[in-house]
Structure formats: structure tokens, C-alpha cells
Amino acid sequence: xxxxxxxxxxxxxxxxxxxxxxxxxxxxxxxxxxxxxxxxxxxxxxxxxxxxxxxxxxxxxxxxxxxxxxxxxxxxxxxxxxxxxxxxxxxxxxxxxxxxxxxxxxxxxxxxxxxxxxxxxxxxxxxxxxxxxxxxxxxxxxxxxxxxxxxxxxxxxxxxxxxxxxxxxxxxxxxxxxxxxxxxxxxxxxxxxxxxxxxxxxxxxxxxxxxxxxxxxxxxxxxxxxxxxxxxxxxxxxxxxxxxxxx
Numbered sequence: 697x698x699x700x701x702x703x704x705x706x707x708x709x710x711x712x713x714x715x716x717x718x719x720x721x722x723x724x725x726x727x728x729x730x731x732x733x734x735x736x737x738x739x740x741x742x743x744x745x746x747x748x749x750x751x752x753x754x755x756x757x758x759x760x761x762x763x764x765x766x767x768x769x770x771x772x773x774x775x776x777x778x779x780x781x782x783x784x785x786x787x788x789x790x791x792x793x794x795x796x797x798x799x800x801x802x803x804x805x806x807x808x809x810x811x812x813x814x815x816x817x818x819x820x821x822x823x824x825x826x827x828x829x830x831x832x833x834x835x836x837x838x839x840x841x842x843x844x845x846x847x848x849x850x851x852x853x854x855x856x857x858x859x860x861x862x863x864x865x866x867x868x869x870x871x872x873x874x875x876x877x878x879x880x881x882x883x884x885x886x887x888x889x890x891x892x893x894x895x896x897x898x899x900x901x902x903x904x905x906x907x908x909x910x911x912x913x914x915x916x917x918x919x920x921x922x923x924x925x926x927x928x929x930x931x932x933x934x935x936x937x938x939x940x941x942x943x
Contacts, residue, residue: 715756718752722754728762731897735897738897739898740784741778741779741784764782773815774816776816776817776831777814799826799829800827802849802852806852806853809856813855816834816856817830817831818856869908877903
């Protein structure tokens with residue numbers, strides 16, 4: 697059957713308009729809080745909505761992206777790993793040739809280690825399937841253990857095990873510290889809305905991460921010096937500057 701131009705026009709006129717969602721309706725559809733949606737948007741995991749006047753509207757593509765994020769989270773991947781998998785986070789560094797070879801060998805001989813570190817967003821896979829470093833500051837100390845006689849696979853295994861143990865503690869600590877931080881905000885800041893809220897949410901998140909990271913570093917340095925003395929390894933000289941990675 698051949699459709700006339702007028703019939704085609706009628707069909708186009710009758711076609712439903714693309715689905716649009718406010719942030720509240722999007723939250724209901726995907727089963728996620730508006731705050732988490734804004735957080736994903738601030739991290740670059742979710743594209744900005746389209747604005748009509750003062751109202752922001754999300755579309756079907758946003759629903760699909762949020763469903764993908766939820767699926768990966770249920771599989772055990774954290775947001776940093778998801779950023780790498782979805783192409784949001786680029787590798788932190790271009791690996792040197794020896795490191796590239798070492799990572800390739802690691803993926804072949806110890807795929808479980810690569811998978812474990814990829815879940816934490818420390819390693820990532822490029823589109824062609826190669827393994828690359830996503831967070832050099834985390835990988836470098838594990839590699840440096842080889843200078844103390846610890847094989848590279850063992851050092852990376854230790855890193856993944858420590859991350860697994862810290863994750864449970866960190867989740868509770870982040871929630872507790874985040875709740876207290878929000879309670880400390882000035883009343884006028886708590887009433888912020890719209891794009892300014894997205895900006896402030898991103899700033900609060902990064903500030904909380906830095907605070908907790910540096911606090912843990914202080915505790916680890918203090919405890920590490922005492923532990924090494926107990927192990928009988930002799931005097932230690934802890935670098936408190938948080939030096940740059942060699943990767």
C-alpha cells in the first residue's frame with residue numbers, strides 16, 4: 697500500500713511527542729533520588745538536560761544511561777570504574793612501553809587481579825581491549841613494592857584486597873561525614889536550587905573526598921610508622937608530601 701503525502705502528514709501530526717521528564721519524574725522512573733541524578737550529572741556520567749525557560753527536561757537517553765549505571769553498580773562496579781567503562785574518565789596517564797607490556801602480561805596471566813582493580817576504577821580497558829591505568833596514584837605504590845622484594849602481581853593483589861576492605865568502612869564514613877557536612881551549611885546555602893545547586897553539589901562532593909583522603913593519609917602515616925617499628929624493619933622516613941607518580 698502506498699501512503700499519500702497527506703496521509704504521511706496526518707501520521708506525523710498524530711505521532712506522540714518525545715517523552716520528557718523533570719528531575720522528579722525522572723527520579724521516579726529510574727528509582728533514583730534527584731540528588732544522585734544531579735551527582736551523576738556533575739561527574740559527567742549524565743548529559744545535561746534541555747532547558748525550557750526555568751525548567752530542565754530529561755529524555756529517554758537519560759533514562760537509558762541511568763539504567764546502565766544502576767546495572768553496573770549492581771554488578772559491583774564503583775562510579776570511578778563506571779566512568780572509565782562509559783568513556784567519561786580518560787586514563788590518567790599514557791603508560792610507558794614497559795608498563796604497557798607488564799599490564800598486558802598481567803591481563804593474560806592474572807585476569808582476576810585486573811578485574812578486581814577495574815571494579816575499583818584503578819585499571820580500565822581501552823576500546824581495543826588493552827589494559828591501562830586509570831588511577832596512577834593508586835597503582836604506583838603497589839608497583840613500588842617490587843623494590844622491597846614483593847612481586848608485582850602480589851603487590852597489586854594486596855592493593856585490591858585493601859580496597860575491598862576499605863570500601864565497606866568508607867561507605868559508612870562517607871555517609872556519616874556527608875550528613876554532618878550538610879548539616880553545617882549556612883541556611884541560605886541549603887535553599888539553593890537549579891544550576892547553582894549542581895555546582896555546589898559537585899564542590900561539596902570534591903571537598904568531602906579531599907578531606908577524607910587527607911585524613912586517612914594522616915592516620916595511615918602515623919599508624920604505619922608505629923607498625924614498621926613493631927615489625928623490626930628499622931627507622932622509617934615517611935614522605936608526607938604525597939609525591940607525584942612515576943607512571
